[in-house]
Amino acid sequence: MKLKSFCVTAIFTVAAFFASLASASEQPTGATTAPVTNAHFQVEPVSDEWRAGLPRDADAATKAYLDRLSPEIVSRANAYFEGGYWLHLWNFLLGLVITTILISGKRAARVRDWSQRVGRKPFLRDMLFGAFYSVAGFCLSLPLSIYQGYVREHDYGMATQTFIPWFVEQLVGLGVNTVGLAVAVAILYAVMRRVGAGWWVWGASVSGGLLVVVLLIGPVWIDPLFNTYKPVENGAIKSAVLAMAKADGVPVDNVYEFDASRQTTRISANVSGIFGSAAVRLNDNLLRRTTLPEIRAVMGHELGHYVLNHIYKMIAEFVLILLAAFLFAQWAMAKLLVRYGERFALKGVTDVASLPLLSAVFSVFMFFATPVTNTLIRVQEIEADRFGLNLAREPHGAAEAFLKLTEYRKPDPGPIEEIIFFDHPSTRFRVHDAMRWREAMGTP
Structure with a gap:
């Protein structure tokens, strides 16, 4: 329910x-x-x-x-649910580790440069980078995903699939997420470059629009997969x-x-x-x-x-949360890029190579906003x-x-x-x- x-x-x-962008x-x-x-x-x-x-x-x-x-x-229900508290933490920390891996050694910058050579135009470059980020996040988080989504669910008797069908569905999900993320990243960064300093306001607006699109196409095109x-x-x-x-x-x-x-x-x-x-x-x-x-x-x-x-109330509430998250990201990214931008060859907040860093900033905000988001949903469930x-x-x-x-x-x-x-x-x-x-x- x-x-x-x-x-x-x-x-x-x-x-x-916007929080982690990876992942009777x-x-x-x-x-x-x-x-x-x-x-x-x-x-x-x-x-x-x-x-x-x-x-x-x-x-x-x-x-x-x-x-x-x-x-x-x-006892079994308590153990399962309380284990989810730790998984929430491990997923958060893993996201930060993935960010560190991708931006260190100028890896993100090199992928950006490759995407520029292949895509040439900014929109196609950013799509390629978004697709790379989706696949990289999937691969780097795969061990935890297998434990959380397959091993643990079988241990508690709630999963019915064998590994191969389960993994095939993960790959289908990866394909959907990669296409969606590629388009979303390209749109987001195109808007950010165009609006300049007000990117955080427009970023929240774009996220709301993307949310509506997902709600429209999901039941028709995604669920039947x-x-x-x-x-x-x-x-x-x-x-x-x-x-x-x-x-x-x-x-x-x-x-x-x-x-x-x-x-x-x-x-x-x-x-x-x-x-x-x-x-x-x-x-x-x-x-x-x-x-x-x-x-x-x-x-x-x-x-x-x-x-x-x-659903309409939830969209409005989450857009407000995302507005706060973008505002936090504007403050945090300004400080981080001044300190680490040159070291990792990041050219600014509108540089798509800074996407992993933006992802980490959002994950920090959303992690600590968990009680707020949970309460918003819980209140509607009671209603x-x-x-x-x-x-x-x-x-x-x-x-x-x-x-x-x-x-x-x-x-x-x-x-x-x-x-x-x-x-x-x-x-x-x-x-x-x-x-x-x-x-x-x-x-x-």
């Missing part, structure tokens, strides 16, 4: 460009394929009588739900989701599923779309691992993102949860789905920990919200 799964991915793809108790009717589940994560199912017999008090009902998570499940999309066959599920969508004016006439089980055991869904378009998409794990009430709860949440215009409860009216369905998300999210963090590291509310917070809604509405 991510914030418009694709949209968040798109936002962070563009944000990462019952099956729904009609599910004919065996569910892909995590052998390490099995929450015992309960009956409708158990749910009806829960205390009316939200705190007590929340405790009853969380008590269904065994100590082993909680990794998964197959087809209409949901289950009539009850499709009817329920379309009824909720039409009740809130979401312009869709079909519901699609995609084969995420090829890659993962995780459940997810999204409602993507911008400028009046919309597409409702559920992954096959959600269809096969959850009941109809859970699916209604999940899709009520996802429809909430669309109806509440979260979508509450919208979904009012739309689907399935507090137990929501709570059951939230328990399943414990597979990869620490269920009960401390308040400061949640603010800093969580881009979604914790399991305890979300289940309590559902039980509070149940208490207030007087439902069973």
Whole structure:
């Protein structure tokens, strides 16, 4: 249940460009394929009588739900999620190391000069450099990427691919990122050269424009490279989701599923779309691992993102963050280039060879802005949860789905920990919200 799964991915793809630039108790009717589940994560199912017999008090009902998570499940979820804190740090530090490797020995300058000889024109030169930077970042970060994306996911039972299919998808992603980065770098540096000292303001504006482009082309051209999309066959599920969508004016006439089980055991869904378009998409794990009430709860949440215009709000918020990041970069790059520019043959901030250094400056800003970006997303997730409860009216369905998300999210963090590291509310917070809604509405 991510914030418009694709949209968040798109936002962070563009944000990462400027930050690092590298890098159920019952099956729904009609599910004919065996569910892909995590052998390490099995929450015992309960009956409708158990749910009806829960205390009316939200705190007590929340405790009853969380008590269904065994100590082993909680321990494993905590270890997985807390390990992500360290991975966030290691990725940040690795980005700085990659920058050091690329600019030391005047390597970036030599690639710039080669790009100039081959491309001749500034725009083509910068495209070539951007493509080089994408491939170099991929290669230098590959060991950590293999551990983080393949080895670790298999260790925790969430990955379903063998290595070769997984690596092929990484190469496809590299191709997409290389083309996108080449074009983005060329546009960015063309704007920077033209506007002079005000480059940081225009840089944030260009980033916002690029973000919108990614949101427009991603669902149509990029997502199908990794998964197959087809209409949901289950009539009850499709009817329920379309009824909720039409009740809130979401312009869709079909519901699609995609084969995420090829890659993962995780459940997810999204409602993507911008400028009046919309597409409702559920992954096959959600269809096969959850009941109809859970699916209604999940899709009520996802429809909430669309109806509440979260994507537009998120774009505006991230453009403001990027504006601050560019301002920081203007200050930092001025100082760094004075001190190290001649040493590394960098001719100024508009020299594309300084891209690795600009990348490092952005990564520093975005690393320390993590609590801010996480909080912005988390607040919208809470809003979508509450919208979904009012739309689907399935507090137990929501709570059951939230328990399943414990597979990869620490269920009960401390308040400061949640603010800093969580881009979604914790399991305890979300289940309590559902039980509070149940208490207030007087439902069973």
